[in-house]
Amino acid sequence: MRFLVFFFGLIFINFSSSAQTDADPALWSHEVKKISETEYELTFTGKIMEGWHVYSQYTAEGGSLPSEFTFEKEGEDYELVGKTLESETIKEYSEIFEVEETFFKKEAIFTQRIKLLKPEVRQISVNLFYQICKEVCIPKDAFFEISLDGNAFVQSQKQLDEKSIAMGESLRIDLKNKNLLNQNGLAESGSKSNLWMILGLGFLGGLIALLTPCVFPMIPLTVSFFTKQSEQKSKGIGNAILYGFFIVLIYFLLSLPFHLFDSVDSQILNTIATNIWLNVFFFIIFVVFAFSFFGYYELTLPSSWANKMDAASSKVGGVLGIFFMALTLAIVSFSCTGPILGGLLGSTTLAEGDVAVNLTAGMVGFGLALALPFGLFALFPAWLNSLPKSGGWMTTVKVVLGFLELALAFKFLSNADLVGNWGIFKREIFLGIWIVLFILMTLYLFGAFNFTKEDNRKNLSVTRKLFGVISLAFSTYLVLGLLNVTNLKLLSGFPPPDFYSVTETETDCPLGLECFKDFKEGVAHAQEVNKPILLDFTGWACVNCRKMEENVWSDSKIYPLLKEEYVLISLYVDDRKKLPEDEIFDFKFDSGRIKTIETIGQKWGTFQTVNFNAASQPYYVLLSPNLEILNDAVQYVDVDTYERWLRSGLEKYQLTMNK
Structure with missing residues (x-):
């Protein structure tokens, strides 16, 4: 608390x-x-x-x-x-x-x-x-x-002792043409599209929150308050719009502390997102959220908070009073918005990149969706008559959200399993759990069972039946993916990778490719076979890394290039395996900060930061065997962009070979 x-x-x-x-x-x-x-x-x-x-x-x-x-x-x-x-x-x-x-x-x-x-x-x-x-x-x-x-x-x-000094120096590499990194801006294209996706997810989450019993009844009451309490209609409309603005502002401000975390340590958010026990904690929290949506109990913030904010809004009045009214809404609606905001936080940590920026985008989208009806209905009050009445349908919305929270909970448990190398939640087991969850949700939507007395199984609405059909179709899609009939590309990044399977695989690299998980070993092989290097900074819990591997690397235009033309070096920055005792050392950054390197992930995460000034994944760099950067770095991009990037690197490598 x-x-x-x-x-x-x-x-x-x-x-x-x-x-x-x-x-x-x-x-x-x-x-x-x-x-x-x-x-x-x-x-x-x-x-x-x-x-x-x-x-x-x-x-x-x-x-x-x-x-x-x-x-x-x-x-x-x-x-x-x-x-x-x-x-x-x-x-x-x-x-x-x-x-x-x-x-x-x-x-x-x-x-x-x-x-x-x-x-x-x-x-x-x-x-x-x-x-x-x-x-x-x-x-x-x-x-x-x-x-x-x-x-x-x-x-x-x-x-620093002599060992740490020597190992720290070995972690820094002599890169040539370092000025080429991000020169063409390709690295940003994926992050920008990802940002819009997170904004859209936040907006969708806000729209869903509007349908919950904590928020929906507040819309006509609040709009009527502003329009009827003001002497002038224009003033009432202005106050309602200002109220909506403050809702957006409050959710925006809630995301700002995460930027401070990022400013203190560039890898702290990645460390948090991939921490084993924090992912287990998120799993427990999301299970708690889910069962609150199922109606077994209600999660609320202390009523004294809402009372204080409500009293403040009445006392101060004016613009500040409207702000406290918006803050009161945020507090009293927490039992419904809290689990959705938790899902939003989970989505931003799963969507790799700048987690703090992603979270801000998601929070702004969420606030916009919550604020939108207050402004629109103030401008067009006649629309209030078209709003559906509160009723049992809102209970159905909450139960469906509960199933979705459970599905996301197991994603966090899967993250902990992947990062910790437990070998428990293999791909097939994860898919099996999701299949059970969505079949149960399908049965619920079709009225096979209920959670609360408010559920009405006798008169199922057309909308509820439609969502039941969608849930059944998604369950079927998961079953076909489990049986390898389809490739589940729509879910890329959520299930564990293909090579993390209960059946034995030839390699623990994506798509059966040959890869190296140690930089020096990979460079030595590249020098031996005289091929350029694709340096892949990735993570076990990195959703966008899996999306790139399953949607882009698997493409017929990309896969042959990776298999035949490049030496792949995949460095997992969230690998929590302990380094051998003789390889643990203290690393001193240029700023003077000293960090103990104890795990494989800490080693490669620090390696990425000090040599490439980057801390997000996926992050791809093309190198010659003598560590000459061949072109700009890229992150999450589409197939055509990635193909042009790979071929450009090959052309540059051929030119350097002919000199």
């Missing part, structure tokens, strides 16, 4: 000064002061960027997380003398958590005395966990390796 409070508390956001990629909003240093032969005073100083703040060790419980020091080997090599002292702090009441919080701005200074238990100890290690906040809060760690000899100033970062 605290997350929901915090999330809604983010709607008033100043977004003018977000942190740069890989920049740390707090820079830490330490000093050592010798008190006696056995006692030392340690001082830890954090310089905090403008607009950010760090919480005290002693901030109130129930609020944001306090700072916490961990002194390694404390009690063994040395003991702490007294508490850790702090510089001047600021106290402020938090409306979100309803407690008085204590924090630092601009500078945080901590002082701790220690007494040696072993006189020979000359170095100690300290870890500081802290939460730094602006519009959102980010948990961070600062590592201190402290020398007790002298008062030398030492940077508060992990020091």
Whole structure:
């Protein structure tokens, strides 16, 4: 519940000064002061960027997380003398958590005395966990390796050992013609079309939300309120349109915190979207959403929120009052819009690319659909008479949405299975679950069973029967795909890939192609066979990657080029397999930020970022065996564009060979 409070508390956001990629909003240093032969005073100083703040060790419980020091080997090599002292702090009441919080701005200074238990100890290690906040809060760690000899100033970062330095250098490659990347703008064509698709999905979700019992009855009531309460008709229409604008604005503002996440770390959203346990969490949440739509319980935000917003709208009046009315609608309709918004969030994380931008597009589309009827019916009030009456049909809408939420829930569980390499939800099992779900939905639509007393199985409407036929047709389509009668191209990216099957396959590469999953091995093979390289940054949970493989790579114009003319190197940036112990290392970015590379996905994700300045998938680059970039990079594009791109790379490679 605290997350929901915090999330809604983010709607008033100043977004003018977000942190740069890989920049740390707090820079830490330490000093050592010798008190006696056995006692030392340690001082830890954090310089905090403008607009950010760090919480005290002693901030109130129930609020944001306090700072916490961990002194390694404390009690063994040395003991702490007294508490850790702090510089001047600021106290402020938090409306979100309803407690008085204590924090630092601009500078945080901590002082701790220690007494040696072993006189020979000359170095100690300290870890500081802290939460730094602006519009959102980010948990961070600062590592201190402290020398007790002298008062030398030492940077508060992990020091790279020789192994990490060497492995970090090997991760950077000497690319030639790097200026060719994205020169022709082909890489953007797919992302733009994807953005419009997400906007359309959001708009569709908003239209569906309009049909739910939480929103639909509000339309005539709200429009009538504006048109009848205003002395002038034009003013009433203007207020209704302003109300609709504020609805769009509220849903737009809800997406902005995700841009801040992206600005702090270019790979954080990809990491979130492909995190195994977060996908399991999403699975559980969507199951909860589904059963709320089935009518077993109702999910609502605290009624006090709606009461406060309603009171505020009456108290302040005018434009601000209309804003609070729109916010009240967003809160009271949460039981119906929340699960749909959850599905929208899921769709944006599944649709690879800039997740934050996708989410904003989806939220704006959702808000537009919700706002549209309030403006239209204010302009044309006679249309209100044509609205259908509220009734059992809205219950049917909610139950159908429940089945769709369950289907999406299993997509998240499939993601966790793919990324974690569990081998449980193979393609056939996933399709089997979906077939059962949509057959059950078909039976429900035809009145074979119901969930609530409001369902009327005796008088099925023509519309309900029509959707029953559509559901039956889709179930049949899934069965044919399971039996390999059809290729399920319409669902590309949702089921696991073809090679992730209960039956043994010749290769674990798409479409049976030969591919390499290690960059150096692939380059060595390309040099041996004298062929150009198709470098494919992909992911196990990447929907658009599967769409490209199943719809574009499989095309008769593309497949022969991939099979015969190129060496395919597929690097999975979300692979959570641990690297061998001797290959784990710390990587230092140009900004100074240090990241521990522990998994295969972290290695290739960092490789993509530092060499190609990109963090989204799919991302395709054509290289010669000596690492010369042959043309611009592309992402999600159509067959013809991809063919021109591949052939252009071959022509460029032939020219370099003839020199």
